[in-house]
Amino acid sequence: MxxxxxxxxxxxxxxxxxxxxxxxxxxxxxxxxxxxxxxxxxxxxxxxxxxxxxxxxxxxxxxxxxxxxxxxxxxxxxxxxxxxxxxxxxxxxxxxxxxxxSFLDRKSEHYNIPIPKVEVPALLIMAEMDYDFQFPGIEEYTRSGEAKKVVPSLDIIYIPEGTHFVQEQFPEHVNELILNFLTGHS
Structure with missing residues (x-):
């Protein structure tokens, strides 16, 4: 994605x-x-x-x-x-x-797999304090809606104080978000 x-x-x-x-x-x-x-x-x-x-x-x-x-x-x-x-x-x-x-060999058949379009509803829970946002382009890609070109039915939820292990840091909140997402798409 x-x-x-x-x-x-x-x-x-x-x-x-x-x-x-x-x-x-x-x-x-x-x-x-x-x-x-x-x-x-x-x-x-x-x-x-x-x-x-x-x-x-x-x-x-x-x-x-x-x-x-x-x-x-x-x-x-x-x-x-x-x-x-x-x-x-x-x-x-x-x-x-x-x-x-997994993708060390750029010539391998696995590296050049086209990115498929995901047609089912999907949930991305992002932590605002995750170091991943420091990688060039990641925050812009996520926040701009660019990700929705690949996953049109993507719900993105940002957890302000979360870090890379947001699911362990806030397990009850993450579980609630997942259950709400599943309930809303059942």
């Missing part, structure tokens, strides 16, 4: 987490320095900010977060323990493959 952002690492800032995580082995080495709980902790802290996570040239992504930085208020130590245990068991391969490594 969104315009295809550049996914080739040479088109993005070198220190951008997307660029780093697309490089096979780099995230694995970065994450491998810590237990899964610490990796999840750092990701939740980084992605709950309104700035795009970008590392310095001599820094890895996991080093962006200062060890003393607290978890977001809505993400508990119990949540962290649960997620950490799940990733300790499964690893991070799927999380790295989809979305970061």
């Amino acid at each position: 969104l315009p295809r952002p550049p996914t080739h690492h040479k088109l993005l800032p070198e220190g951008l987490y997307i660029s780093r995580w697309q490089e096979p082995g780099r995230a694995e080495a970065d994450f491998g320095r810590f237990d899964a709980k610490k990796v999840v902790r750092n990701i939740y802290i980084m992605f709950s900010r309104s700035e795009i996570p970008i590392a310095q040239e001599n820094q890895e992504i996991m080093d962006i977060v200062e060890p003393s930085t607290p978890l977001p208020s809505w993400f508990s130590e119990e949540d962290l323990a649960t997620y950490g245990a799940l990733y300790q068991k499964s690893g991070f391969q799927t999380a790295l493959q989809v979305p970061y490594r």
